[in-house]
Amino acid sequence: MSRKAFKRLVIDTSVAGASGRADSQSVTSQSCRNFLLTMKEKTKHHIVISDAIELEWSNNQSRFARLWLIAMENNRRVFHTEIPAQGKLPYKVERIAETKTQCDAMLKDMILVEAAFHTDRIVVSLDEKVRNYFHQATEKISTLTRITWVNPSISEETPIDWLQNGANLERERLLGYRREYSTT
DSSP states (O other), X not given: OOOOSOOEEEEOHHHHHHOOXXXXXXXXXXXXXXXXXXXXXXXXXXXXXXXXXXXXXXXXXXXXXXXXXXXXXXXXXXXEOOOOOOTTHHHHHHHHOSSHHHHHHHHHTHHHHHHHHHTTSEEEOSOHHHHHHHHHHTTTOGGGGGOEEEOTTOGGGOHHHHHHTTOOXXXXXXXXXXXXXXXX
8 A cells, every 4th residue: 555755734833933044042942943844855754734724824824934935835835725623622622621711722722633634644843731621631532542743843853854754643742632541
């Protein structure tokens, strides 16, 4: 069975906004910039853009991210799509959220999750708080367990290696992953 040579990644505006200048001293900025450069120059992966995601990007992107997105578009590596709602998913989130803050954060980033479900189930974001909320929600919303979530600023996640090695849906990167501890 042949595997396609690229994945379609949903990239949050947190990454677009953080990917600043090459001379930035910010580790987060450097990590995001390197991630996007690697994606453009050393892989064939595509970025997923819906109207809602495009609007968020246009309001939050750095100059570097704007030029990066133009280059990706010129290379036909932007997957433009309308994202169908995931049915009852927003209602399930509203029901299981423990606080209004948690509910609002998950609903705000629902555009990322829905875009991921519609494509290759990959979200790239700096937002660890909402990632944790979605992780907690997997206990009651099993469909969320299938989403891969990668933070380009966490070096322990080896995001550049992951990206260059095919951006596969590795078990440890899934929102529903729970570390199994040995009892022996």
